[in-house]
Amino acid sequence: MFFLSEIRRHIWRNKGRSLLSVGIAALLVSFVGIYIGNIRKNEVALKSLADTITVTAQITNQNGSRLIGLEIMTNRLDALLSADITEPLYTAQAGGNLELINRVEFVKACDTTIIGANSLQALLSVSGEEIIFADGWDETYLEGKEPVCVVSESYAARHDISIGDTLSFPMYIYKFNKDGYTFNFIKVGEPSLTVIGTFQQGSDSSDTQNMIVPINWLRLFVEESGNTFYYDSARCTIKNPLYLNDFKAYMKEKHFGEAVPKADDRRSGDELIVQDRIFIETASKLQENIKTFRWFQIPFFLIIILLIQLVSFLILRSYRQEMAIASSLGHPKLSGAASYFLETMFLYLSGCILVLPMLMGVAGIGFANMMLIFLLFFICACIGIWVALLLLLRFDTIALLTKID
Structure with missing residues (x-):
């Protein structure tokens, strides 16, 4: 309950930052959705090619x-x-x-x-x-x-x-x-x-x-x-x-x-x-598209993780003073980090939930693919937020409070 009350307090007290987190998450998950959607569209087109181009x-x-x-x-x-x-x-x-x-x-x-x-x-x-x-x-x-x-x-x-x-x-x-x-x-x-x-x-x-x-x-x-x-x-x-x-x-x-x-x-x-010339040319093009998307899949998700890490670091950086004060009062850094982690994750997932129905309607992404996108973004968000918190928690409490004074 303590975590939930802390999360609620932070969200309502920093509405601007919260909305910014939701918006950025919606934008990033849209990128993921478009990327996965392109792979699926090419795969579906390849499977149904026999229905459109007869050999x-x-x-x-x-x-x-x-x-x-x-x-x-x-x-x-x-x-x-x-x-x-x-x-x-x-x-x-x-x-x-x-x-x-x-x-x-x-x-x-x-x-x-x-x-x-x-x-x-x-x-x-x-x-x-x-x-x-x-x-x-x-x-x-x-x-x-x-x-x-x-x-x-x-x-x-x-x-x-x-x-x-x-x-x-x-x-x-x-x-x-x-x-x-x-x-x-x-x-x-x-x-x-x-x-x-x-x-x-x-x-x-x-x-x-x-x-x-x-x-x-x-x-x-x-x-x-x-x-x-x-x-x-x-x-x-x-x-x-x-x-x-x-x-x-x-x-x-x-x-x-x-x-x-x-x-x-x-x-x-x-x-x-x-x-079979037209079929082979079309199938080869679709297979090349799928191969290209697959080849860049790991670099793409690494970029998504880095963007989440950067955004999370910049947003959570403003909480370092609160983290230092809480640490000086005897609250473990790990406990505070967990609270900020859950808060940021909640905001990111809220943005994800808001944009996924839009992706289903506009991009034609099915429910199964939507859940895959949700899972991939969840994994990227977990890694990105946690790395950002690890970087933020590398501070000396006394030195930071002295600098603030």
């Missing part, structure tokens, strides 16, 4: 000149799908001859362009809003293995096709020659496909996609015919770009290399392009 990977040929029209073997795509990825999008191409006049032994062209896809997002010229589906069907049909299709409205008009019709025709896959430009048609059978919808082709694009089928059905149909199935394109989004190096190492284990611009322009999809 995509796409299979390409040896020199990286082709992203579509490739021959991607099934084991290559399966290897990509086994990685830690999301939103895989892949396509395949085939052809067909619906018109009887085009059904010849040696096929030179097809009147039907067939695109297999696992999602409409894999197609650049068709969206879900442009498709009119039969009842009970939607764009998720591409995820299945059923023999169904949607056809373009212009294709349906040319061949008098309606939703619900079943189309049977010879189907072919393309096998490119060594030059990578010419190809042969390989017949894989005559499927029967039910039309479950029609889609509009954009006014700025030609009718290059007559029919869209589920790619899993297309792969199964081709493989059951005894032929090799190739994907035409494949891309994905890396699930957690913060582990980008792990993804690249895994892809290297699966024998995916990086495109070499001077390599031969072939159709085989053996290489991988990772669009």
Whole structure:
């Protein structure tokens, strides 16, 4: 109780100094809050970077000149799908001859362009809003293995096709020659496909996609015919770009290399392009910021301690006369120092408590970080005040009282 009454008496008797102590403490804890807040903001930005900057990977040929029209073997795509990825999008191409006049032994062209896809997002010229589906069907049909299709409205008009019709025709896959430009048609059978919808082709694009089928059905149909199935394109989004190096190492284990611009322009999809430049640059900048803040953390808090020590010394210096008088009356210096320590600590913590809610509202510092700032400032204040008192207590009572007289 004696300490509390002494503290209360000192605070009310020296209101100006007390307010000055509270204000300085609020200023110093603001510095601490801003510093810690900057570290936390950079850490949060780094963790959430994958949500703002996506990193995509796409299979390409040896020199990286082709992203579509490739021959991607099934084991290559399966290897990509086994990685830690999301939103895989892949396509395949085939052809067909619906018109009887085009059904010849040696096929030179097809009147039907067939695109297999696992999602409409894999197609650049068709969206879900442009498709009119039969009842009970939607764009998720591409995820299945059923023999169904949607056809373009212009294709349906040319061949008098309606939703619900079943189309049977010879189907072919393309096998490119060594030059990578010419190809042969390989017949894989005559499927029967039910039309479950029609889609509009954009006014700025030609009718290059007559029919869209589920790619899993297309792969199964081709493989059951005894032929090799190739994907035409494949891309994905890396699930957690913060582990980008792990993804690249895994892809290297699966024998995916990086495109070499001077390599031969072939159709085989053996290489991988990772669009990671923007992510790496941004992540590197954030990591450098965090590293810099961490590196200067100890010097920063040493400066805070020195400032608290200096301010405490200058404010408590005016109490040296009272300390000397109390010491001459038999009060131990340590007991008096404890009283001044608690008084100053109370004032500093009051300033800390006043400014922390402001830091939460203005700087967006969370409660957990606020408590961390409070703890760090408390430690700095304890060290600074105690060192200041140790310096102040190095006086000779008789000499100081004689000097005062």
